[in-house]
Each structure stands twice: as structure tokens, then as C-alpha cells.
Amino acid sequence: MxxxxxxxxxxxxxxxxxxxxxxxxxxxxxxxxxxxxxxxxxxxxxxxxxxxxxxxxxxxxxxxxxxxxxxxxxxxxIQEIIRKYLGLDRLLEQILDRMGEVGQVVLVGDIAKGIDTGTIDVLVTGDQLNQDYIKGLKSRIEELIERKVVFTLSNDRYEEEGLVLFDSTVGV
Incomplete structure (x- = not known):
């Protein structure tokens, strides 16, 4: 579009x-x-x-x-338009909906560097994350935003390079 x-x-x-x-x-x-x-x-x-x-x-x-x-x-x-174009708003909304106690949602890989390869690597951190939900969510999000999505789940807080879309401790 x-x-x-x-x-x-x-x-x-x-x-x-x-x-x-x-x-x-x-x-x-x-x-x-x-x-x-x-x-x-x-x-x-x-x-x-x-x-x-x-x-x-x-x-x-x-x-x-x-x-x-x-x-x-x-x-x-412009930033909101670009993020909507990439589907990041829908991605975040779907993750936070029923994922559990999400600590962070961080884009890593090429998309965090501004390279649109068609694949979005997402790291979700938190305690007791709903892994069954993420399995069903993957295909639904891919269809919704027309990009491949790769999820990585972790209990540990992420402090390396990436684009933080959500951080519960900071309130972003």
C-alpha cells in the first residue's frame, strides 16, 4: 500500500x-x-x-x-507510518494480548538495522510466557503483516543491540 x-x-x-x-x-x-x-x-x-x-x-x-x-x-x-507499513504495530498488539507476563519485545537482526528482508526476528522476554499461544500466533501474524516472523523466547532480560518495542520496566 x-x-x-x-x-x-x-x-x-x-x-x-x-x-x-x-x-x-x-x-x-x-x-x-x-x-x-x-x-x-x-x-x-x-x-x-x-x-x-x-x-x-x-x-x-x-x-x-x-x-x-x-x-x-x-x-x-513518518516513523509510525513506516512501522505500520512493516506491521510492527500489529505484531506488538498480538504479542501483548495473551502472551503472559511479557518483560520485553525486541526486534533483532536485519529489521532492527532498517533492512527489510521480509523476515522479522522478534525476541520476547518474560516469565511464564504462553508458548502454545506463540505457535498459533506466528502463522496468524505472518498472514496479517505479510512477512515471515521468527520468535525467540527467553526468561532473561535482553541488554544487547536491537529495537525495543516494549519494555515493562521502562514503560515503553
């Missing part, structure tokens, strides 16, 4: 890259390698998004890194 509004696949991939997780940063050549596209096509879209104020440039020595402009008036709106 979002593809019909944003007709440039490169622009959509850049928005996913920088707005799924506002901590993501990248430079032109890294994006070209990651997307498998020419630097010219990516440069054009980076310039457009930077001129619109949606992305910011950071110079570090001879490299220019790009990141989401978290102070842009539409930052939250």
Missing part, C-alpha cells in the same frame, strides 16, 4: 532504514552495497530527503553519514 504513495523503491528503503530505528546511521557507499543499487540513485534520494529536512548529514573526517532528523515536525508521523 505504501508503495503506491512512495513510488521510488529507493526512497522507501531509505525511509525504512532510518525511521524503523532512529539510531540507524549510514553513508552513501554502505547504502549502495546494502541495497545493491548505484550510488547515483541513492545520492539523488538522499539529497531529496536531506533538502526536505527529513534526513540529516553528519560529517566525520571524509565520510558523510546520514540519519533521521528526530526534530523534524513529521518525524513521529
Amino acid at each position: 505504501l508503495e503506491s504513495l512512495i513510488t521510488s523503491k529507493t526512497r522507501l528503503r531509505l525511509l525504512v532504514k532510518f525511521f524503523v530505528n532512529d539510531q540507524n546511521r549510514s553513508h552513501l557507499r554502505g547504502l549502495a552495497d546494502e541495497f545493491g543499487e548505484s550510488t547515483n540513485a541513492i545520492r539523488k534520494e538522499l539529497n531529496n530527503l536531506t533538502q526536505a529536512g527529513i534526513l540529516l548529514k553528519e560529517s566525520n573526517k571524509n565520510k558523510i553519514a546520514y540519519k533521521a532528523n528526530t526534530h523534524h515536525p513529521f518525524f513521529i508521523n
Whole structure:
């Protein structure tokens, strides 16, 4: 659906890259390698998004890194749209519904880095998680968001890299 509004696949991939997780940063050549596209096509879209104020440039020595402009008036709106496009809102809602005592829901792997491979790796932590529910939930969520979902369940709190969608101790 979002593809019909944003007709440039490169622009959509850049928005996913920088707005799924506002901590993501990248430079032109890294994006070209990651997307498998020419630097010219990516440069054009980076310039457009930077001129619109949606992305910011950071110079570090001879490299220019790009990141989401978290102070842009539409930052939250764009982030919500991208997360809905990926189905993260539905995913979180379904997990929290009847999963048990959920401590955290963390996206790990490629999607946390803003790379939409079509697979979403989700780590759910907590005590006495409903494992039967997660088995039935997996196929229902995959159908709902049209992406493959890989769940990992753990009793231990997760403190490594990832995109935290929910954390009961922090209230996020």
C-alpha cells in the first residue's frame, strides 16, 4: 500500500532504514552495497530527503553519514507510518494480548538495522510466557503483516543491540 504513495523503491528503503530505528546511521557507499543499487540513485534520494529536512548529514573526517532528523515536525508521523507499513504495530498488539507476563519485545537482526528482508526476528522476554499461544500466533501474524516472523523466547532480560518495542520496566 505504501508503495503506491512512495513510488521510488529507493526512497522507501531509505525511509525504512532510518525511521524503523532512529539510531540507524549510514553513508552513501554502505547504502549502495546494502541495497545493491548505484550510488547515483541513492545520492539523488538522499539529497531529496536531506533538502526536505527529513534526513540529516553528519560529517566525520571524509565520510558523510546520514540519519533521521528526530526534530523534524513529521518525524513521529513518518516513523509510525513506516512501522505500520512493516506491521510492527500489529505484531506488538498480538504479542501483548495473551502472551503472559511479557518483560520485553525486541526486534533483532536485519529489521532492527532498517533492512527489510521480509523476515522479522522478534525476541520476547518474560516469565511464564504462553508458548502454545506463540505457535498459533506466528502463522496468524505472518498472514496479517505479510512477512515471515521468527520468535525467540527467553526468561532473561535482553541488554544487547536491537529495537525495543516494549519494555515493562521502562514503560515503553
